[in-house]
Amino acid sequence: MRRLRRSELPESTVELARFLIGTILVHDANDGRTSARIVETEAYVPGDASSHAYRGMTARNRTMFLRRGHAYVYFIYGTSYCLNVTSERAGTGAAVLVRAGEPLEGGVIMQRRRACERPRDLARGPGRLAAALGIDIRCDGLDLCAAGPLWLARAESPARDIGESPRIGITRETTRLLRFYERRNPYVSGPAALRA
DNA sequence: TCACTGATCGTCT
C-alpha cells in the first residue's frame, strides 16, 4: 500500500467525497493494524446549514478548519465517534464524513473492539467504522497525509459505480445530493434502497 | 429486512 500525498487529494469537498470512495483507511494502533476500504461518504460543504462549521469555529470543531487531509473526529449521541477528512483551504471549515467501509486487515481486532461477529456489520455506519478501527477523540486533528498512525492509502480497486443520495440523519439541507456510495456494495450503511 | 425506540453525554443556547 502506498500513502496518499496531500497533493493527490482534491481540494473541493464534493470531489474529495467521491475520490475517497475506494481508497483505504489504515490505523496502526498499539494492538495492531486495522484497515478498511471506504465505500460511503458524505460531504459537508462551505455554507452548509447542516455542517458543524456553519456557525463558525468553536472548541469542538476547530480541527475541521485545518487544511485538507486532516482528521476531524467528534463524539455524538453519547455513544459514538465519527471520522471526517477535512477539505478545502485552511480556515474554511469543511469536511467529508466517512460513513462505512469494507474491512481488510485486522478482522479479529475489529471483531473484538466491536463485539461483533459478522464482517458485514463491523464498519457499516460511521460510529461502527470508527469503533472498528479504534478511532476516538485522541485521533482528532491528526494529519492523514503525514507519517502518523492514521492514514489513507491509494485505492487498489477503484470504485466502479458511485451513487448519490441525500445525507443520512440530518435535519437541514435534507434534499442536497451530498452522500456518495459504491452501488450494490453490501458494506454500505442504511436500508437496501440507499445502497442500490 | 425494515421501522421504531430508548440510551447517553458533550456542546452550545
Add this chain to the structure above:
DNA sequence: GACGATCAGTGAG
C-alpha cells in the same frame, strides 16, 4: 436545558 452527521435491541412482515 435541548439537541444531535448514531447504535443496539425489539417486534412485525
